[in-house]
Amino acid sequence: MLNTNNNTHIQKFKRSVLIKAALICFFIFISMYSFADSSDENTLLSSLDFSKAENLINDVRANKLDYLINEKKLTKAFELSKEQRWERLHLEAAALYAELLFRQERYKRLKHHLAFYLSNKQLTEQKDVHLLFLESQLKSLARNEDPTPAKNLAKELEKLIPQHSDNEKIIIFRALAYYYTDTDVLRKTLNAALEGLELALKNNDFAAQGYFYRKIADAYHLLTDVDKDKSKAVYYAKKAVKAYEKTSDGLFTAKAYWSLGNVLLEINDPNNALIQLNKALSYFKKVNMKKGLAFAQYSIADIQYLQGNYNTALTLVNQNIELARSAGIHDMHLASLILLADIYIKQNLLDKANQVNDEVYNNLDKFTRSIYKARFLAKRYELKRKLNYIDDAFEAIEDKLVYTKKHYEATSESNIKALQIKFEVKEREDKISQLEFEKDINKLQAIEEHQQKIIWRLSASIAFILVLVSLFLFYRQIRQRKKYHTIALTDYLTNSLNRRGVMQIADNLLANKPASIAIVDLDYFKNINDKFGHDTGDLVLIKFAQAAKDTLSENDTFGRYGGEEWLFVLNTLDKHKINDTFENLALTLSEYCREIEALPSKINITFSVGVAISNTHSKSLDVLIKHADQQLYKAKENGRNQIAIA
Numbered sequence: 001m002l003n004t005n006n007n008t009h010i011q012k013f014k015r016s017v018l019i020k021a022a023l024i025c026f027f028i029f030i031s032m033y034s035f036a037d038s039s040d041e042n043t044l045l046s047s048l049d050f051s052k053a054e055n056l057i058n059d060v061r062a063n064k065l066d067y068l069i070n071e072k073k074l075t076k077a078f079e080l081s082k083e084q085r086w087e088r089l090h091l092e093a094a095a096l097y098a099e100l101l102f103r104q105e106r107y108k109r110l111k112h113h114l115a116f117y118l119s120n121k122q123l124t125e126q127k128d129v130h131l132l133f134l135e136s137q138l139k140s141l142a143r144n145e146d147p148t149p150a151k152n153l154a155k156e157l158e159k160l161i162p163q164h165s166d167n168e169k170i171i172i173f174r175a176l177a178y179y180y181t182d183t184d185v186l187r188k189t190l191n192a193a194l195e196g197l198e199l200a201l202k203n204n205d206f207a208a209q210g211y212f213y214r215k216i217a218d219a220y221h222l223l224t225d226v227d228k229d230k231s232k233a234v235y236y237a238k239k240a241v242k243a244y245e246k247t248s249d250g251l252f253t254a255k256a257y258w259s260l261g262n263v264l265l266e267i268n269d270p271n272n273a274l275i276q277l278n279k280a281l282s283y284f285k286k287v288n289m290k291k292g293l294a295f296a297q298y299s300i301a302d303i304q305y306l307q308g309n310y311n312t313a314l315t316l317v318n319q320n321i322e323l324a325r326s327a328g329i330h331d332m333h334l335a336s337l338i339l340l341a342d343i344y345i346k347q348n349l350l351d352k353a354n355q356v357n358d359e360v361y362n363n364l365d366k367f368t369r370s371i372y373k374a375r376f377l378a379k380r381y382e383l384k385r386k387l388n389y390i391d392d393a394f395e396a397i398e399d400k401l402v403y404t405k406k407h408y409e410a411t412s413e414s415n416i417k418a419l420q421i422k423f424e425v426k427e428r429e430d431k432i433s434q435l436e437f438e439k440d441i442n443k444l445q446a447i448e449e450h451q452q453k454i455i456w457r458l459s460a461s462i463a464f465i466l467v468l469v470s471l472f473l474f475y476r477q478i479r480q481r482k483k484y485h486t487i488a489l490t491d492y493l494t495n496s497l498n499r500r501g502v503m504q505i506a507d508n509l510l511a512n513k514p515a516s517i518a519i520v521d522l523d524y525f526k527n528i529n530d531k532f533g534h535d536t537g538d539l540v541l542i543k544f545a546q547a548a549k550d551t552l553s554e555n556d557t558f559g560r561y562g563g564e565e566w567l568f569v570l571n572t573l574d575k576h577k578i579n580d581t582f583e584n585l586a587l588t589l590s591e592y593c594r595e596i597e598a599l600p601s602k603i604n605i606t607f608s609v610g611v612a613i614s615n616t617h618s619k620s621l622d623v624l625i626k627h628a629d630q631q632l633y634k635a636k637e638n639g640r641n642q643i644a645i646a
């Protein structure tokens with residue numbers, strides 16, 4: 001027994017040592033990891049110079065970078081610009097830092113920050129930055145118990161509107177839309193948001209468009225219970241999501257999805273609502289926004305409740321109660337408690353529901369909006385009636401009437417005025433649709449112009465290619481024509497001019513100046529063919545052409561007139577020169593023919609020549625040829641191997 005006990009103790013000890021070792025390893029790993037992470041961040045931050053800081057600030061301001069995700073970098077830029085006394089940049093960084101503090105809900109810090117910078121005299125020189133500070137100031141003052149300072153600042157900002165540029169006006173309308181939503185003056189929210197939206201659309205400012213679309217959606221969502229207005233809320237909430245998706249503002253994109261999810265929930269489209277709320281949830285997680293998580297999770301729990309999944313809804317809502325309580329989000333804490341009570345009612349746990357309901361009732365003052373109080377009191381009335389607590393039920397219904405009245409007072413000063421404002425709102429909405437329509441038209445026009453440009457460029461390229469191809473074909477045709485022309489005028493065997501070629505040149509020459517025409521005929525050529533074969537005869541003809549090419553001067557020309565007959569056009573009228581030319585040719589021919597192996601060396605190839613000189617007879621080629629032919633006949637008659645000149 002004792003032994004068994006000892007063993008158990010040893011085992012327990014071993015296990016605890018193992019667990020401790022594992023824990024130590026885990027902590028070492030975690031601290032190494034976070035150290036590596038922060039050292040990375042530090043190197044990055046320490047390398048921030050003026051232009052990097054400026055770029056960072058511009059990007060955050062243009063919503064190309066998220067405030068919360070880039071919290072450390074933005075803080076560093078704010079501190080560094082102060083240290084380095086980059087005054088203009090520092091004021092801008094300080095304005096963005098104020099927004100960061102607001103998003104982080106560090107309200108106390110924000111209050112001091114604003115008090116310090118709003119007293120800076122240089123701030124008024126940077127109008128837009130000054131307005132950013134005033135926007136933060138209004139949001140900060142709206143949280144005060146005393147409503148007067150915020151009210152005064154809102155009035156002041158309203159007065160400032162006309163003297164500012166469009167971009168600056170957007171900041172003012174953004175601030176006013178926030179303030180009026182926060183103070184439940186929803187019609188004014190609608191007005192400010194519509195005015196702001198008009199400018200944001202003009203300026204292609206997507207973040208501002210998203211902001212105003214969402215404010216309009218929220219206003220329609222809360223303003224009335226009319227279904228038509230709810231469908232408008234859906235319409236604007238969808239637009240808000242689309243606009244924010246074009247920015248990198250994670251927090252506001254999350255909020256836009258959350259708004260859309262909620263309004264879909266209200267028009268009884270829980271499936272789509274769930275899709276949007278899950279998107280909101282993932283964005284809230286991305287920027288690590290607890291409050292947002294609580295809001296999104298609440299709505300998801302609400303959907304589970306509506307779909308009858310009470311156990312899932314119960315788990316989610318209990319988690320949310322804790323989350324909202326620890327983050328100090330009163331509205332959400334109370335809303336989650338109300339949902340918890342609703343679930344208990346469905347599960348027939350009426351006592352539990354009653355308990356939770358009383359807890360909410362005791363904290364009624366923590367609700368920010370009268371409409372929330374009124375809606376809760378309606379539920380309380382129902383529950384108390386069910387439980388037969390008549391006094392509580394009547395008290396609840398009386399209170400509900402008070403808060404409903406308050407809500408309507410806050411949202412509509414008088415019915416007539418409300419109608420009038422609705423008309424104004426409608427008019428402005430039409431203007432915005434017109435603006436959006438014009439934008440679409442412009443976009444289409446731009447696309448069409450772009451397409452037209454492409455078509456033009458394409459046509460020009462095709463035309464250019466066609467011109468190139470045509471030029472190439474034209475050039476090729478000319479070359480081919482030249483080639484065919486040359487072929488047509490060339491003797492295929494000897495590669496000298498043929499009859500037509502040489503006659504053409506002779507004609508042209510004689511048209512300009514006098515010349516001598518000679519007909520040359522190889523002697524006893526038939527014998528060569530007969531004795532040594534046709535191929536040898538061909539070779540003799542080739543050698544003759546070569547000899548003629550090498551002997552004649554540049555100005556003389558010759559061609560094969562037919563068979564073994566040649567026509568010579570000599571650019572001289574001098575008989576001696578003509579004689580010399582043919583004597584030289586005879587010598588060269590003998591020499592070249594010696595190269596023909598099939599021809600015995602004793603065989604001497606000779607020719608006879610008949611010449612007609614143009615100035616003594618006629619200028620006509622035909623006549624000259626006729627005379628030359630006659631002279632050739634004479635030369636042959638006289639024994640061959642000689643020249644006869646007319």
Ligand SMILES: Nc1nc2c(ncn2[C@@H]2O[C@H](COP(=O)(O)OP(=O)(O)OP(=O)(O)O)[C@@H](O)[C@H]2O)c(=O)[nH]1
Binds near residue numbers: 526534536563
């Ligand atoms: N090998 C060869 N023979 C050719 C060609 N054209 C014509 N002949 C020959 O040339 C010979 C010409 O013979 P003839 O007109 O009798 O004249 P010849 O034999 O030269 O005698 P004479 O002119 O009287 O000196 C013929 O046998 C033709 O066949 C050719 O392209 N190649």
